[in-house]
Amino acid sequence: IPAVFEDLKAAGLIDSAGISVNQSHETIDILEADVFEAIQTPINVFDQEIEKKNILSKLKQKQKIVVARSVFLQGLFFMSIDKLPQKIWHASIYLNQLQKIAKEANRSVADLVFSYVTRLEEITSIVIGVTSNKELITNVSLLNSNPLDEITIAKIRRLFSKLPQHIITPAFW
Numbered sequence: 001i002p003a004v005f006e007d008l009k010a011a012g013l014i015d016s017a018g019i020s021v022n023q024s025h026e027t028i029d030i031l032e033a034d035v036f037e038a039i040q041t042p043i044n045v046f047d048q049e050i051e052k053k054n055i056l057s058k059l060k061q062k063q064k065i066v067v068a069r070s071v072f073l074q075g076l077f078f079m080s081i082d083k084l085p086q087k088i089w090h091a092s093i094y095l096n097q098l099q100k101i102a103k104e105a106n107r108s109v110a111d112l113v114f115s116y117v118t119r120l121e122e123i124t125s126i127v128i129g130v131t132s133n134k135e136l137i138t139n140v141s142l143l144n145s146n147p148l149d150e151i152t153i154a155k156i157r158r159l160f161s162k163l164p165q166h167i168i169t170p171a172f173w
Contacts, residue, residue, distance in 0.1 A: 002033040009035065018065070023169055024050035031058055040127065042070035045077075045116050045156050046094065047168040052161060056122035069127040071117045074170045077109050091167045097159050105152045107145075114142040116156060 005017040018038030021027055027041050027050055039059060043050050047070065050056055059066050072078065081092045102112040117123060130136045166172040 002030075002035045005035045018067075020067075020069075022171060023165070024055070025053075027055050027059070028053070031055070031062065034062075036064070038065035038067060038124075040067040040069055042168075043068045043117055043120070043123070044071050044073050044168075045098065045113050046073055046160050046163050048157065048161055051120065056120060060122045065124045066122050067125045067127055068117050068120075068123045070170070071114060071126055071128055072110070073113075073168070074129075076170075077113050085173055087173050088167055094160060094163060094167065101152060101155050101159070104155075105148070110138065111142055111145050112148070112152070114139075115145045115148045116153070118143075118145070119148055119153070 001019075005014070008014045009017065016037045017035050018040065019030055019033075019036050020040035021030070022042070024041050024043060024047055027039055030036055030039060041050055056066065076088070076091065077095070077098060079095070081095055084092055084095075098112070099109060102109045105112060107115070114126075117126060128139055130139060
């Protein structure tokens with residue numbers, strides 16, 4: 001695939017190329033593809049793989065634009081535990097833990113999970129979806145959140161560092 005984009009750039013048909021991956025581990029495969037200047041990848045409190053494997057710093061070293069998506073894990077963080085789809089009912093354990101951390105940190109779940117991603121200096125942009133004007137206003141206000149403290153970050157890393165792919169990958173739902 002990189003060769004196609006190299007040809008398009010050489011022909012002057014595109015100025016820049018970017019790629020969106022479905023799972024953060026796919027980012028490793030495109031690190032060496034210099035043709036891609038931008039990468040959109042999932043990252044959130046449940047999907048920490050790109051952070052754990054030091055991929056973000058490698059992307060920064062290569063001066064890639066890193067766009068975070070799935071910050072709210074397609075709304076999973078806000079789902080009512082008693083209404084979880086059958087395929088991810090076991091995510092309720094983790095959602096309970098997430099709500100407890102948010103309460104201990106005196107933050108909303110939205111603030112907690114958003115702040116977890118915005119603390120990463122390698123992230124250039126964040127893509128989020130909204131379903132109403134109210135959500136848009138709420139999400140924009142998250143940009144003014146205070147940074148997370150190290151204790152809260154450590155709890156998140158400890159509790160959610162090894163979640164199964166069928167929870168952190170919405171395609172499996």
